[in-house]
Amino acid sequence: MSGKDAILRVEHAGFRRGHRTVLHDVSLDIRMGEMTALLGPNGAGKTTLLRLLLGLARPDSGQVWLDGRPMAHWSRRDVARRIAYVPQGHVPLFPYSVRDIVGMGRLAETPFAPTLHERDRVAVAHALAELSITHLAARPYTELSGGERQAVLLARAVAQGGHILILDEPETGLDYGQKLRLYALLRRLAAQGRAIVATTHDPIQAAGIFDRAILLRHGRVMADGPAASLLAPPMLERLYARQDQAKIEESFW
């Protein structure tokens, strides 16, 4: 694997669902200490690409590498030690307490223990404090607001540790103050050397926050570069152009 700091690499990945090709020849590197935003219109393939990065789906062609080894060679537990995931809108069936949900982030470390070890409890307390939700610790997760739930899922990812944090539309449901705290937290985690990858539907905000942007359209990487320069009007108009308009532009160019 080239690129000294690339912890995750996608090499010429193709992915099909039935007759649909969802990802076409996607190649990219995810680097330590970098905040990478993944943008594109609805259905562009962002969540599918995250699933490949998480090892939850395998490409039909090409390869995904984690820390220099093919993803398929890693056990689920070893992937969970390295990659924390914050999914979109997750609602469990049972009214676990916030403390229990955040504690689930420690399962890769202590999978069969009936109770958490002291170091796990410290990690949970630290994560709750980091997200300013210590006061919610005993509340049932199912009774929280959307923004509070999102903060709990972030705390679970922080408690999990790992070098890579992958988030699917993490701003969903957050108020403005929570969004600012989320981005400050992600920046701190990146400054500690972690790799941050997040999908977002807010390119204007992402331009000021992320280091790098990868633009996906119709399952292909349309552009990959510094967020501040890429996420500007000409590129964004192309990225989010209606399909018929894009065809006109493609034939024009």
Ligand SMILES: Nc1ncnc2c1ncn2[C@@H]1O[C@H](COP(=O)(O)OP(=O)(O)OP(=O)(O)O)[C@@H](O)[C@H]1O
């Ligand atoms: N299980 C499936 N079966 C068939 N097609 C699927 C399946 N999952 C995803 N797709 C298709 O793959 C394409 C990419 O979906 P994906 O969820 O990755 O897009 P996205 O960029 O995350 O979209 P959004 O911004 O709306 O969340 C879409 O056209 C979707 O309809």
